[in-house]
Amino acid sequence: MRNNLAEVLLEVRNKTGLHMRAITLFVKQASRFSCKVTVEKNGEAVDGKSITSLMALGAEKGSKLRIVAVGDGAQQVVGKLKKLIDDKFGEK
């Protein structure tokens, strides 16, 4: 069952933060998995598959996020999402 729950703490490091392009990639990645994905910033938690919620979260460079996944593939999705953010969404 441990496989069904995963979480990670990280910092947004790309210059423009979680903007449209980044959020789009994030949501697309998260939506590949059936598990529930939540993104938390300063105690505010939103659905990680909802583009509008993530936009409204307003995560800029330096924001500390907590990503939690519950359900099938929780480990994988958190890993993938962490990689996206750590790779600065492929931005230079």
Next chain:
Amino acid sequence: MLTIKGTGVSPGIKVGKAFLLSREGPFIPRWRISRGEVDRELARFERAVDHAKKRIIQVKDKISREMGERYADIFGAHLLVLEDISLIEETKQQVREREMNAEYIFVGVLERIAKKLSALDDEYLGGRSVDIRDVGKRVLSNMIGSKRKGLSHIKEEVIIVAHDLSPSDTATMRKETILAFATDVGGKASHTAIMARAIEIPAVVGLRNITEEVGEDDTVIVDGTEGVVIINPDEETLVKYQKKDLELKTYEKEFEDSVPLPAQTRRGHQVKLSANIEILDEIPLVLSHGAAGIGLYRTEFFYINRQKLPTEDEHYEAYKSIVEKMAPYSVTIRTFDIGGDKFISQLQLPEEMSSFRDFRSIRSYLAQPEILKVQLRAILRAAVHGELRVMYPMISRIEELRATKEILDTAKDELRRSGIRFNERIRVGAMIETPSAVMTADILAKEVHFFSIGTNDLVQYSLAADRVDEQRLQPYEPVHPGILRLIKMVIDTAHREKIPVSICGEMASEPAYIPILLGMGLDEFSMSAIAIPEAKRVIRAITMTEAKRIARKCLTMSTAEEVDRYAREKLKKIAPDVRQYYQR
């Protein structure tokens, strides 16, 4: 009780219940559904979302093909918005719970998200609320546009209270349910004003915050003559207004006597008094008010609120019908002037007309000549049935006029080759609405049969003012010395070149300004039909000598205010019974 002062743009008094239109975007209809209808409503919503997705995919593919994938990124985001649980699922959930129509619920959910984004500190993400609304619009247009619902859903008689009314709002109204209009913004030349006069209902615009002050179902008095709106009036006020309403109607009656009389001065100088119209429904009104023809037939209505372009036959049938009904008088059609409307972004236009959002009228013709050609072919054909003339808006260069002539010639050639009957010698005019057209009137005059001065735009472009935001513009600006001189110049030049001139702006219907225009030698006055009896009364009360003297005097004055004051004093002497039917 609360009294708000605005600008009365269509006379009359009406008392009724307020119907509040949502401020954002086009009007969203609202109705209850029964529990049994929920599934059907959800299916309707899903279809609209699917359809919007398909459209976005098409646009995305097209953009990535033509401009590169990078530019199509944003549409990927738009697609995700349409799959967003907090938008789509939330909407469905609320439709089930609240048992209301899906578009109404959807807009509520959408606006909450958009507002949340706008409130962000981040300027970029805040600006993305535009994207959310844009996506929403696609879905909405699938639900509203095709079915032409909107205001047509109103069943009882109401007073429409709105921030502003766009052509797409008024196009869907059922006239018999609308008692009056009251709006936050707008001026005499705004769409709301034109529409109100067309269907003869009172309207007050420029009320600033009426939408905030009025609650749904409040009782409201709209006094379009004084330009006042009263919310929840007391008994005494109600009685006072009922009395006033009666007086006004008696006054109108007096003018009916002048309907069959010719528009000529006391010593017999004849001018033409014609009507501005927008829709076919106005013809009975035009005839009953004694207009001698149509001086401006606006044709934008053919293009808005629809998915496909109107066909040539659609145009033809409408034009033929108007020209036959107006016989023996002439009808002047203005080719469509889409970009002139501030609300263009809210309008649903056929897809083929996309470039019309970027260009104003004449320039858009040149970008998409095919659309103009279809209209011209219809005009040429309809001109067989009566005196039909055509004019082009917003001409500012001779090249533009020549380009339209080329399109007209092509249309003629095609008709000739197909053996379709048309009027070979149709009369063509140019609208003079820009300072550059005035300054080059002598050049333009050599290539047209007549001029028509659009004073609303001429004032706007000469004084660098916004047409809708009339707060920056004084109501008497049409008699700004600069404008008067421009008008004088056009008339003099045209007469030197032996072509007639008309004015089809609101200025032509202002009783106090009629002597000035008459004195400058104007040949035709075209105005809202309801203003014609009063205008005729002024013309019949004056002599050309007096009018010329007034015009000369006005042209020496240095401010618009001075001219206005003088013109009003003169009007009182010339036609004391004309009681400023229109409030300025």
